[in-house]
Amino acid sequence: MQTSEAPPVPQSMDEKKKELRTSLLFKLRPIYPFIVILAIWQVAAMQARGNQGRLFPTVDAIVYRAWELVTDPLFRALAENPNLSFLDHIWKLLESPILLHTLNTAWRLPFSFFIAAVVGTIVGIMMGRFAFWESFFVPLLSVLLPIPAIAWTPIVVIWSGIGDQTVIVITAFASFLPIAMAVWTGVKTVNPVWIRAAQSMNADKMTIFRTVVLPGSLPMILSGMRIGLARAWRAGVGAEAFAGIRWGLSAGIFDAQEYLDIAFMMVALGILGLFGFVLEKVLFQPIESRTVIRWGMMEAMGAQDKKV
Amino acid sequence: MVTKISIQNLRKIYDTPERRVHALEGVNLNIEDGEFICLVGLSGCGKTTLLNMLAGFVEITAGTITMDGKPLTQDYDKGVVFQEYALFPWRTARQNVEYGLEIRNVPEEERNRIALEYLRLVRLEDFADFFPHNLSGGMRQRVAVARAMAFDPQILLMDEPFGALDAQTREELQALTVDVWQKTKKTILYVTHNLSEAVYLGNRIVVFVPNPGRIREIVKVDLPRPRDDLAPEFIRLQRHVNDLIRDF
Numbered sequence: 001m002q003t004s005e006a007p008p009v010p011q012s013m014d015e016k017k018k019e020l021r022t023s024l025l026f027k028l029r030p031i032y033p034f035i036v037i038l039a040i041w042q043v044a045a046m047q048a049r050g051n052q053g054r055l056f057p058t059v060d061a062i063v064y065r066a067w068e069l070v071t072d073p074l075f076r077a078l079a080e081n082p083n084l085s086f087l088d089h090i091w092k093l094l095e096s097p098i099l100l101h102t103l104n105t106a107w108r109l110p111f112s113f114f115i116a117a118v119v120g121t122i123v124g125i126m127m128g129r130f131a132f133w134e135s136f137f138v139p140l141l142s143v144l145l146p147i148p149a150i151a152w153t154p155i156v157v158i159w160s161g162i163g164d165q166t167v168i169v170i171t172a173f174a175s176f177l178p179i180a181m182a183v184w185t186g187v188k189t190v191n192p193v194w195i196r197a198a199q200s201m202n203a204d205k206m207t208i209f210r211t212v213v214l215p216g217s218l219p220m221i222l223s224g225m226r227i228g229l230a231r232a233w234r235a236g237v238g239a240e241a242f243a244g245i246r247w248g249l250s251a252g253i254f255d256a257q258e259y260l261d262i263a264f265m266m267v268a269l270g271i272l273g274l275f276g277f278v279l280e281k282v283l284f285q286p287i288e289s290r291t292v293i294r295w296g297m298m299e300a301m302g303a304q305d306k307k308v
Numbered sequence: 309m310v311t312k313i314s315i316q317n318l319r320k321i322y323d324t325p326e327r328r329v330h331a332l333e334g335v336n337l338n339i340e341d342g343e344f345i346c347l348v349g350l351s352g353c354g355k356t357t358l359l360n361m362l363a364g365f366v367e368i369t370a371g372t373i374t375m376d377g378k379p380l381t382q383d384y385d386k387g388v389v390f391q392e393y394a395l396f397p398w399r400t401a402r403q404n405v406e407y408g409l410e411i412r413n414v415p416e417e418e419r420n421r422i423a424l425e426y427l428r429l430v431r432l433e434d435f436a437d438f439f440p441h442n443l444s445g446g447m448r449q450r451v452a453v454a455r456a457m458a459f460d461p462q463i464l465l466m467d468e469p470f471g472a473l474d475a476q477t478r479e480e481l482q483a484l485t486v487d488v489w490q491k492t493k494k495t496i497l498y499v500t501h502n503l504s505e506a507v508y509l510g511n512r513i514v515v516f517v518p519n520p521g522r523i524r525e526i527v528k529v530d531l532p533r534p535r536d537d538l539a540p541e542f543i544r545l546q547r548h549v550n551d552l553i554r555d556f
């Protein structure tokens with residue numbers, strides 16, 4: 001499609017090697033700040049002695065603890081019975097608390113976000129298309145949007161008890177609001193010239209909606225989904241802790257507080273951060289680069305990289 | 309010659325809460341089949357309004373427009389080229405040109421063939437699979453022209469289609485427009501601010517004056533094509549139109 005891809009210029013081996021090295025170094029650049037922070041952490045933690053050391057573990061201690069958390073049940077089982085089957089290996093791994101916490105968060109969050117995305121899109125489209133639903137939802141959403149979704153936790157707990165359902169309701173609700181708002185704005189603000197162009201070719205209303213309004217508002221819809229996901233993430237993690245459920249990364253973090261298990265908390269926090277990063281990479285970036293960025297409706301994320 | 313469009317005693321009043329604008333008054337115009345009509349006049353004299361009424365975007369306050377003797381319906385076939393950039397960014401050049409054919413349920417293969425044919429007409433067949441944002445401004449307007457023509461509309465309405473382009477590109481597209489018009493024999497209504505463009509393109513030039521918007525005079529252009537914009541006769545006509553626009 002693109003003509004900008006010029007045929008590769010033949011290069012000498014040296015140049016190629018150099019290019020490879022610089023590009024690898026270039027790609028690893030986002031990691032440097034973490035290395036710096038970890039180094040500072042390590043030096044500071046090494047100053048701590050005795051009981052203080054337990055509260056401020058070194059980086060290697062955290063890494064070791066992470067390894068221990070993941071493999072402890074497996075190794076204990078292996079000590080009892082050295083010839084476990086392959087399936088038993090996996091089974092035992094899954095008994096490790098940190099993995100259980102992770103898995104619980106890992107399905108609840110995308111599930112809640114998915115519900116929010118579907119309902120939010122439907123409501124947003126209804127608001128954008130029908131004046132009645134617009135005047136119905138706009139005041140509601142405007143009042144609800146500024147309330148941090150976590151504040152609903154006690155009420156939802158009382159209504160629906162402690163458990164997955166509570167976390168899911170709060171997470172989905174938190175992320176539904178910005179998605180509905182964004183879809184509504186997107187549908188309302190589609191460039192009127194596109195609609196006129198379609199009208200001039202005698203497209204009917206339904207066709208215009210399908211072929212012009214939807215693709216035309218995709219940039220807004222996607223950015224709404226992004227905000228929705230961030231909100232879901234925050235609310236979900238908070239609700240896990242406040243709703244008092246047993247399994248979930250932040251539930252685990254609050255548990256670990258009682259045992260002063262700093263290493264566990266750091267590992268869980270790291271996984272939380274990684275999660276958001278992976279969702280961004282596997283969900284939003286591929287969709288965006290295939291649609292709005294390809295169509296020139298949004299500046300490519302990569303373009304910013306190149307300017308730096 | 310057959311009368312294609314007949315406009316009689318057309319009036320347009322925009323009633324907005326803040327003010328009442330008398331945009332057009334007593335407009336009478338007969339347009340023949342296959343004619344190239346240019347509309348010129350100062351800003352605000354109702355050229356876009358007239359075009360929008362012909363396109364069915366704006367309601368008529370009083371008067372009639374008939375086409376082939378029948379009152380104008382909403383959904384007759386007309387191709388519109390807008391001054392703004394109006395291509396769909398999510399469709400390639402060819403998919404943009406295919407849009408009107410899709411609306412008319414033309415089967416896919418034929419759609420493809422016709423779209424390419426019109427892209428060839430505006431000399432963009434090599435760019436069929438480009439998205440608009442990868443095309444230059446002039447190329448985009450050429451795609452827009454191809455899109456407006458691909459479903460074979462009876463008339464073409466163009467509102468300052470090349471106004472935003474640089475002088476060289478504009479001249480090139482003017483020549484292309486004449487070329488396309490001569491090949492397809494469509495009826496074209498073309499709004500422009502540029503008097504040289506009007507004299508270069510039109511069979512007749514309709515001169516509007518404002519407050520309320522009305523026709524001052526209709527100037528016939530009998531110069532042979534291709535026209536030379538430095539010929540004395542060309543310049544004389546251009547000056548004449550210029551005088552008409554300003555002194556009223």
Ligand SMILES: Nc1ncnc2c1ncn2[C@@H]1O[C@H](COP(=O)(O)OP(=O)(O)OP(=O)(O)O)[C@@H](O)[C@H]1O
Nearest residue numbers: 322323324329331350351352353354355356357358
């Ligand atoms: N939708 C509208 N509502 C109210 N007034 C309008 C509307 N559209 C146009 N007008 C008014 O009608 C008059 C004619 O406008 P129109 O756009 O037809 O002029 P024009 O000849 O195309 O001007 P230009 O050369 O600047 O494009 C102007 O005074 C304008 O303010």
Ligand SMILES: [Mg+2]
Nearest residue numbers: 355356357467
């Ligand atoms: Mg205008």
